[in-house]
Amino acid sequence: MQKFLAGVSLVGCGSAVPSQTLTNEQLSQVVDTSDDWIASRTGIRQRHIVVPPPGLESVLMAENNENRESVTSLAAQACKAAIAMAKVQPEEIDLILLATSTADDLFGTAPRIQPQIGANRAIAFDLTAACSGFIFGLITAAQYIRTGTYKNILLIGGDIQSRWVDWGDRRTCILFGDGAGAVLLQASEQDNLLGFEMRSDGTGNGLLNLDYDASKAGYDCITMNGREVYRFAVKAVPEVLEKALYRANLTVDDIDWLIMHQANQRILDAVGDRIGIPAAKIVSNMAKYGNTSAASIPLAIDEWVRAGKVKPGDVIASAGFGAGLSWGGAIFKWG
Incomplete structure (x- = not known):
């Protein structure tokens, strides 16, 4: 087996979202809610979606409908951007790892991405860990390097939650958006994944899930106990971040950016307060995208990198949390 350098660097990123947006005001036409109610409780103002709510199809018009925009197509766009930034050739990619809970094909969506980006040498498979998927994928990919x-790995977080939302349930339908983000990890002399921690607690599975119903021979819609998920997140996430910092031999003062799963602005604020990170270092873009599940962290990374805010050498603390229950934290340097 060919041996490579044993360190991990993050050398490219990309993202893609569906063309159609759904604002809070538009959503209030199909469910009992309002822009003020949603924004004040979640921080979300709009989301990009593939599948429009019943009754808004003609308003939102889906030229780019589910038959044309998919996890595969969005992921492929994100991958191409990450490959271009990293300045590698598609045939140099060794592994495509897709974190998704809304696969286009339950047998695996990553293999569909492979030919679309020309990565004809790559192994491709899916990883399912819902909103923790990108962090779990980052840690998994790093071990291969x-x-x-492997030398070059494309890690993708991509979800189309609009396929599985109950548009009559205002507790959940206001939250979710669709999108994909990708990061290219590469073998290097320096190891920039500095520390991590992963956790699972299956006893909390019923708090947030998407169950298969044998009586219907199909899946139900997303269900969530928002209050309990909030309590879980604000307690569990600071703990894994502190453990990851300990493993990295760093302190909170060493962190340049906190890039967490974009679930709820209140959760971001609460976690920042508990671990002592100032608001100016907390990345938030959920106002534009909502909760995009496994896509939310790489979407935020890509936006902040391309805006010149995240610079090579910056220390990023990141955390994913959600269904499973699962949660994890990682400390890494960009570049």
Whole structure:
């Protein structure tokens, strides 16, 4: 087996979202809610979606409908942008790892991405961990590089939650958006994944899930106990971030950016307060995208990198949390 350098660097990123947006005001036409109610409780103003709510199809018009925009197509766009930034050739990609809970094909969506980006040498498979998927994928991908197995890995977080939202349930339908983000990890002399921690607690599975119903021979819609998920997140996330910082031999003062799963602005604020990170270092873009599940962290990374805010060498603390229950934290340097 060919051996490579044992360190991990993050050298490229990209993202893509559906063309059609759904604002809070538009959503209030199909469910009992309002822009003020949603924004004050979540921080969300709009979301990009593939599948429009019943009754708004003609308003939102879906030229780019579900048959044309998919996890595959959005992920492919994000991957192409990440490959271009990293200045590698598609045939140099060794592995495509897709974190998704809304696969286009339950047998695996990553293999569909492979030919669309020309990565004809790459192994491709899916990883399912809902909103923790990108962090779990980052840690998983790093091990393939650290063991010398692969040199270039595309890690994607991509979800189309609009397929599975109950548009009559205002507790959940106001939250979710669709999108994909990708990061290219590469073997290097320096290891920029500095520390991490992953956790799971299956006893909390019923708090947030998307169950298969045998009586219907199909899946139900997303269900969530928002109050309990909030309590879980504000307690569990600071703990894994502190553990990851300990493993990295760093303190909160060493962090340049906190890029968490974009679930709720209140959660971001609460976690920042608990671990002592100032608001100016907390990345938030959920006002534009909503909760895009596994896509939310790489979407935010891509936006902040391309805006010149995140610079090479910046220390990023990141955390994903959600269904499973699952949660994890990672400390890494960009570049």
